Amino acid sequence: MNVSRRQFLANLSAISSALYVAPQAISQEASKRPLRVLGTGVTLQDDIRRRAEKELGISIQFEPRGSARVLQKASTRPESFDVYEQWSNSINVLWQADAIQPIDVDRIHRWDEINSLAKTGQLFSGMKIGAGDAPHKILYVQKDGTLGANPTKQISFVPYVHNVDSFGYNTRVIPPGVPYESESWGWLLDEKHQGKVGLVNEPAIGIFDAALAAQAKGLVKFNDIGNLSRQEIDDLFQILLEFKYRGHFNGLWSSVPQSVAFMKSGRVTIESMFSPAVSTLNGLGIPVNYAAPKEGYRGWHGVLCLSSETEGPALDSAYAYMNWWLDGWAGAYMARQGYYISVPERSRGYMSPSEWEFWYEGKPARTNLPGADGNVAVKTGSVRSGGSYQERFGNVAVWNTVMDSYEYSLVRWYELLTG
Structure with missing residues (x-):
């Protein structure tokens, strides 16, 4: 049986009171x-x-x-x-x-x-x-x-919230791919999506999305994608600037709401995305798949x-x-936005069995599931892209990294923005 927002919030309050330390x-x-x-x-x-x-x-x-x-x-x-x-x-x-x-x-x-x-x-x-x-x-x-x-x-540091990122695409325009088989970072540089592609405007993040895409398309090969040399950065940005001049990109977003607006308005049909944006768009009835790229996640x-x-x-x-x-509550709150926490068993007590099964175990949702705001974010029968917690983190291609050439990459990223 589906749970109403009022009932969900009431249940959550009761659970929180019972588990409060x-x-x-x-x-x-x-x-x-x-x-x-x-x-x-x-x-x-x-x-x-x-x-x-x-x-x-x-x-x-x-x-x-x-x-x-x-x-x-x-x-x-x-x-x-x-x-x-x-x-x-x-x-x-x-x-x-x-x-x-x-x-x-x-x-x-x-x-x-x-x-x-x-x-x-x-x-x-x-x-x-x-x-x-x-x-x-x-x-x-x-x-x-x-x-x-x-x-x-x-x-x-104290480890806490974490996740894997990839890209989202509108399945009304782009046919759904097969997770880990046909979905590919290379789609971001596919010519058939020209003029409808968005990237994240975060230099230490966007550069890896772009590098994964360029390598997947066979346009460049990196010795160590986690630590690009200056020459490899130059090779990558030569490719990106050529795509930009051809009108391939239709914007670089700087916040999750902006990425939602890009996809909702039709400005883009495929873009770098974070998990909450995908949940928000699906909740609005816009069918966006969060890819499980065969090359691996960031x-x-x-x-x-x-x-x-x-x-x-x-x-x-x-x-x-x-x-x-x-302590548990915060991890459960973040789980409803698609994020994981380093003490998952503590958060499990603040989640319904169906929530735990969907977000952590990769099982189909038994009921409609709420987001952090209490509104429906996951519909009954949906399966989390990429599967379980273990499966998703078992397919990481590269971690967010400040490379040895980080300062130089900032210069080239600014050129991409303004050139």
């Missing part, structure tokens, strides 16, 4: 100043802030920005934030800039429950690990102060970091906030 104590001094959280709109959502404030008894100030601006501010002004939320590809930049401090594993209450993806790079034995900065490679603080995969008692892992300037009562609040993310 009292937060760790926050000193009166710590509660006086807002906890300043810098990050992106992926996780800095008002529902999350309000819930965390209520359960932790502190005031929280969210500052959402585009990922490039977030990284720039965090790496140059650590005094301007207490907690940083973004993706693991930013860690090397922040660590080298002394913008973040080591996190004490003993103060992360559910550290032992965090799954193995960020700790070892694998959810199961033999799982393929994609190119680039897989999060386990930069998680642990080594004795010499560098970051590496050897486990220690200090970490550079993977990313969220990070919670401590500013190198955070200390005293603010540090206590920061640890409390990071621990709160792992």
